[in-house]
Amino acid sequence: MTVLEVIQRSADFLSKKGVESPRLHVELLLAHLLQMPRMKLYLNFERVLTETELEKLRDFVKRRANREPLQHIIGTANFCGLEFLVNKSVLIPRPETEILAERAWSFLQQRAKEKGQSTALDFGTGSGCLAVMLAKKCPTAKIHALDISSEAIEVARENATRHQVIEQIEFHQGNGFAAFSGKKEFDLIVANPPYISSEEISTLEPEVRDHDPRLALDGGADGLEFYRLLAKESRNWLAPDGYLMLEFGEGQAESIREIFEQQKWIVEAIEPDYTQRLRFLIARRN
Numbered sequence: 406m407t408v409l410e411v412i413q414r415s416a417d418f419l420s421k422k423g424v425e426s427p428r429l430h431v432e433l434l435l436a437h438l439l440q441m442p443r444m445k446l447y448l449n450f451e452r453v454l455t456e457t458e459l460e461k462l463r464d465f466v467k468r469r470a471n472r473e474p475l476q477h478i479i480g481t482a483n484f485c486g487l488e489f490l491v492n493k494s495v496l497i498p499r500p501e502t503e504i505l506a507e508r509a510w511s512f513l514q515q516r517a518k519e520k521g522q523s524t525a526l527d528f529g530t531g532s533g534c535l536a537v538m539l540a541k542k543c544p545t546a547k548i549h550a551l552d553i554s555s556e557a558i559e560v561a562r563e564n565a566t567r568h569q570v571i572e573q574i575e576f577h578q579g580n581g582f583a584a585f586s587g588k589k590e591f592d593l594i595v596a597n598p599p600y601i602s603s604e605e606i607s608t609l610e611p612e613v614r615d616h617d618p619r620l621a622l623d624g625g626a627d628g629l630e631f632y633r634l635l636a637k638e639s640r641n642w643l644a645p646d647g648y649l650m651l652e653f654g655e656g657q658a659e660s661i662r663e664i665f666e667q668q669k670w671i672v673e674a675i676e677p678d679y680t681q682r683l684r685f686l687i688a689r690r691n
């Protein structure tokens with residue numbers, strides 16, 4: 406069977422199984438298998454696949470048809486142009502979180518210019534995508550990354566090594582700020598905490614519901630548990646002129662503002678994602 410034939414057949418199959426963008430996904434799986442950029446497939450449409458290649462692709466396509474995320478099958482996810490290792494212990498980094506990453510590294514770069522040095526905490530680091538990007542974009546900054554999951558910390562460490570910023574990041578495993586043994590003072594705390602209400606999790610797409618770790622999704626009864634915690638506790642870990650930058654879920658903007666204003670934060674901005682939905686909080690200590 407040729408590359409083109411296999412793409413067409415597999416895309417039909419995935420489409421029947423309810424997978425979104427089936428052709429794109431087949432192409433990405435095949436490109437991964439053949440170790441070539443996806444665009445190069447187009448120059449190889451007539452190439453005949455070997456029996457071994459076909460067998461491997463069938464396995465990939467079957468897994469995708471069972472709604473395993475593409476990124477788990479190929480083992481990486483792209484975030485801000487870098488490839489991050491991912492597995493079932495970490496949330497697959499989402500495109501909108503790149504907006505948070507950019508806001509955070511711009512702030513940290515500015516702070517480094519003013520103070521010569523800066524320090525940030527990535528609360529709930531998961532794959533380490535935010536911590537690694539902060540370290541890469543702000544080479545003089547010291548980054549701390551914390552997560553309750555030791556498996557996630559392991560993946561984040563691997564990503565930091567892979568992107569050559571392991572020396573710049575200190576990892577902490579534990580439940581929220583209890584992960585720290587001593588006093589710390591950050592210029593910036595950045596977080597994309599779990600924000601789905603416990604009840605809603607069962608209604609999510611199978612790729613998310615069955616494959617992202619529950620620890621990364623579950624934000625308690627109303628999804629806002631971590632924002633209450635951060636509103637209450639994070640000021641003790643921020644420099645007096647420090648900033649908090651958070652991602653939150655669609656439709657949560659008003660509740661988030663209320664939670665932070667009640668705790669006497671100055672809400673500087675609530676910003677939208679690529680689809681103009683409000684998704685990010687930028688706040689500073691009062």
Ligand SMILES: C[S@@+](CC[C@H](N)C(=O)[O-])C[C@H]1O[C@@H](n2cnc3c(N)ncnc32)[C@H](O)[C@@H]1O
Pocket residue numbers: 495496497498499502528529530531532533534535551552553554557579580581582596597598599600620621622
């Ligand atoms: C939504 S994921 C975000 C991962 C990554 N920062 C990103 O943006 O892709 C939330 C992360 O918070 C971690 N987490 C959940 N509860 C926690 C807690 N009590 N203390 C620290 N981390 C926690 C989860 O393990 C998960 O890695």
